[in-house]
Amino acid sequence: MKRATIVRGIEAAAEKRRVRLQPVPKPAPRPALFTAEIHEIHDDGVTLGIGLTLERAKLHPSVHKAVVEGARARHERVLVEEGEGGALVVLGALRTQPTPGVDAAETYTIQAKRITLEAGEELSLSAQTAAVVLRAIGEVETYAERILSRAEGVHKIVGRMLRLN
Known part of the structure; x- marks a missing residue:
């Protein structure tokens, strides 16, 4: 009877060791859609601030560069999609300022070469x-x-x- 108890104790200890020796799980993958802040604007895309890291991203063809420049100037976040192979694509800006012609505000300043x-x-x-x-x-x-x-x-x-x- 003592021998059976000792064997069970050894098996229990071995099981605990197996549990402890399992590999550490990888961090959860970020969702396919997330927000980021524009750090820099380049001719072929942007550099995004994502948490504590900086990563390059392309602009979606429907996103006008002026929208991204405005988001950077106002420190607004942009919506980013992580596509196949980890490629990042900026889908648009999350507006935090009123939009002329859509939202009421105290003052609007529009600067352009021509206004029609x-x-x-x-x-x-x-x-x-x-x-x-x-x-x-x-x-x-x-x-x-x-x-x-x-x-x-x-x-x-x-x-x-x-x-x-």
Whole structure:
């Protein structure tokens, strides 16, 4: 009976050793979609900050480079997909700032070489009691308590008929 108890004890100890000697599991793989911060922008892609590491990624063809530049400037995160072979692709920015024309905000600044606003019938610009309206019928209307027009050079007013009050 003692011999059986000793054998069971040896087998139990051996089992514990086998459990202890198993390899350490690998870290869980990151999900196929995750977020990252833009660290650098290159001609052929970007460098992403993912946790404590930096990794290169391509931009998805639908992502405009200006969107990524804006995300980097505002420290916004971008959505990244890990494709086959571990290749990283930036799918878009996670906007944390209001978007002009979509979200209301206190101030918008738009900087561009050219800005084009097109309306099929009417385009209005207004600020409280002043307004400028452009109509498709070829009419421009300005409304304000006081309208001021200045020119450094020639100030030309052309029309078939001018009516002053």
